[in-house]
Each structure stands twice: as C-alpha cells, then as structure tokens.
Amino acid sequence: MSLDIDSALQLRRNQSLTSIIRHELEQMIERGELSAGERLNENALAARLGVSRGPIREACRGLEQSGLVNVVVNRGVFIRALDGREAAELYEIRAALYGLAGRLLAPIVTDEQVAILSGYVAEMDAAMAAGDLNSFYPGNLRFHEAIVEFGGNGRLAAECAAIHREMHLLRRRTLDMPGRMTTSNDEHRAILERIAARDAVGAEAALEEHVLISRSALFGPLGHYPDT
Amino acid sequence: MSLDIDSALQLRRNQSLTSIIRHELEQMIERGELSAGERLNENALAARLGVSRGPIREACRGLEQSGLVNVVVNRGVFIRALDGREAAELYEIRAALYGLAGRLLAPIVTDEQVAILSGYVAEMDAAMAAGDLNSFYPGNLRFHEAIVEFGGNGRLAAECAAIHREMHLLRRRTLDMPGRMTTSNDEHRAILERIAARDAVGAEAALEEHVLISRSALFGPLGHYPDT
C-alpha cells in the first residue's frame, strides 16, 4: 500500500475526490512514479485508490487542460512527453514570466523579503558545498517560488507553478549536469543583488538570462533542440 | 509494432461528448450567453444537450483548470467573475507574453507575413472608418493571433489564446470605449512597423505598451483597479 489515500480521505474536509486524486496524480508525476508516455489505467487506478472511475476521469480532464497528460479518445490518458520543441518553447515562456516577476518585485521588495531570499541562496550554498543535489533542489524551488510570490501577481505565481510542474521531468535533468549547481547559484546571487538594489530592469534581465541558461544546459548554447 | 502516442494523436478525433460539451460551453461564455457569477445546473445542461451528467462534469473540470469557471464543492460550478485585481494581473501577464511574441517574430518574419498583418490593419482601418465595432473586433483578434502564430512558439500561441478566452468579457468592454478603436489601430500600425523593420526590441516594447494601454483604458492611467 504505497499510497496513503486513506489518510487523505481523513484529512478531507471540503474537497472532492476529484481534487484529491488530481493532486495525488500531480505528485506522482512530480516524483517520477509515472513516466512520460505511460498510460493511466482507469480501472487499476480506481482499484488502487479505492474509488470509482468517475472522479478519476474528472481528475484526468483537469490534468489534460494543465498539460500534464494527453487524452486520446477511446485509448486513454497518457503521461505527456515533452519533446524538444515543446520544452524549448516552455523555456522561452518561462523566461519571459520570470523576467516579469523580477521586474514587478524589484521596486516593491522589502528588506525582510531580501533576507528570506538570501537565506535560500545560503541554503543552496551549503547544499552545493556538500555536493547534495537533493538539498539543492528544494532551495532552488523555494527561491524561484518566493520571487514570484513576493512580486504580488498571484496569477503569475500560479502560472509559473503550472509551468514548473509541466517541466518537472526536464528540470531535474538539467540541474543534474555536473557543474550546474555552482553556476546556477552564482546566477541566483546576481538575481538577488539586482532585486536588493531595487533595479527592475536588471532583475528582469538577470532572471530571463537565468532561465535561458538553464535551457542552454539542456539544448546546447544555441538553443537547439533534439528533433524527436 | 504497436502504435505509439504520436501516431495515436494523429488518429485522434475529438468526438467525445466531453470535448464537444467543453467547446460548446466555451463558446457560450464567449458569446456572453453565460454571464459571470451564474451557476451551471448540471441536470438542466444534461437535459438540454441530451446527454448524461458524466460528460458535463468532465467538461466542467477542464473549464475549471483553464480558469473559465469556479467549482465549489457541493454547490456547483459558477462562471468565473474576473475582479479588478485578477484582470490587472492578467493584463500584466498578457503584456509580457505578447512582448515575447513580438521579440520572437521580428527577426524571422517573412514579407508575406508582413503583408498579411498589413491586411488586418487595413481591415481595421476600414471598420474604423465605418465606426463598426463588430468588424473591428475580429480584425483585432486576427492581428494578435497572427503575431503569436508567426512567432513560431506554438505553446505561446496556445497560452495567449487561453488568456484571451479568459479575458473575453473584459476586452470587449475596453474596445467599446469611445476613441479606443482609432487609438488602438495607431498602436497596431506602430507594432507592424517595428516588426517589418525586424526590430525585436522595438516590437517587444510596442506590443507590451499596446497591452498596457488597453489596461489603462479599463483601469485608469495608473493601473489602479476597482477594489471589489
């Protein structure tokens, strides 16, 4: 019984099975338990989670709209596989959105928020010193989340989170590359510096560049992508 | 050799009731037949469309994820009402995305594409001369759609279309304001000029400004939004 759906049911107050299942599936995709291209068997999922197929189908429609799965009529839902072109496109969009987040945040950032962001960078420095990717990754995630949260545009934060979920499989691969951790944290420091200086244009540029460098780490310096 | 997902996607026919209903509901919202805050009655919809509640519920889950409706547990799905804050946030995101589209398009635009965009501007000029909003609006839509399409980032185009759908009720209101048509087309001409000059930075700036001016028309020059 790898899945604690029962405890989720106990915690459930005003949530429907559909939303619980959707959240569960999102996490399974994020944890890599469901790999790209894999098909979701509605009956098996229903049996495993102890519910009927209705809520599962509803959850899958939500996942489809948020880009995590593909639904093929009469054949089922498949964990979406990001090909090179789509991933490159997502990186471009992500760069623009994070750039916007930085531009919004820089003029209004508080000293407390700067301190929090500094804390994340320090966390990542520590993880880097220990060569520990598993510690580096959450710090990295919180750093970016905080920037969009503090920016004050809630919808932008939601949109960035959605894109992040969608790119999850790719992103880990990128950060896994040797030397990527240190480079990445240098960039984080530069971003933080521009934000702390209340430099909107500089923060925007630093964040855009940061995302595009991640893309380069995946596709090569020219932004090429595999033709698959 | 078994079919893989890609070929399955090619075989896909969007003929499930769920997708048909979702499309139908999207159009009803776009046409204003369903007004903001209104509740969707599953039984009534099922009877009217001649289907059972299952596909309708699935369609609503997709609509929820794309931001067109809110789902409240045990109370139903409601056509989403964009309050001032959310609309302002969407405008900011839209400005960034259209800016990106312009930056992508300018370096790679073909003469044929410039001609097509010119045609749309001319269409809008004609509509403007006739004072005909109903002709101006589709031209405006096609102009913006074409820019993101020609930019070559398919996902960006999809994302812009989704935001457009979500803002549909608001946008019409904006364009309805006296004098907005002419101002708007002057901006279109400026955008086109920067694109035709293959000026990425200029096109980006012109498109961003264009969207933010639309926002100002709705919220006032300082970007304030009603506190509802």
Added chain:
DNA sequence: GGATCTTAAACTGTTGACAATCAGCAAAAG
C-alpha cells in the same frame, strides 16, 4: 412581526453497470 427550527425539494458527489471501441492473437487465405 421577526427570528429560529424543521423539513422537503433540488442539486451535487459518487458509484456500478452497460455499450462501444481497441489491441492482440490465432486461424485462414494468398
């Protein structure tokens, strides 16, 4: 008359069953 409790209707959440469709396999045809 107004507020509160009671109760029934309406509605949503969930389920199990039935129908339609698909992948795989085996036998028949060339």
Added chain:
DNA sequence: CTTTTGCTGATTGTCAACAGTTTAAGATCC
C-alpha cells in the same frame, strides 16, 4: 512465409441510480 480476417479479452465512453449536502420554504416560537 506473409497478409488478411475474425475472434476475444481488456479498456474506455456513457448512463442511470443512489447517497450526502445545500437551499429554501413553511411551521413554530418569542
């Protein structure tokens, strides 16, 4: 030996019924 055809089990699409919740009207009490 290869291709085609026709099954068969598995899986998805859809539906109708049941269960739990919300809403609203009516009754009761102050």
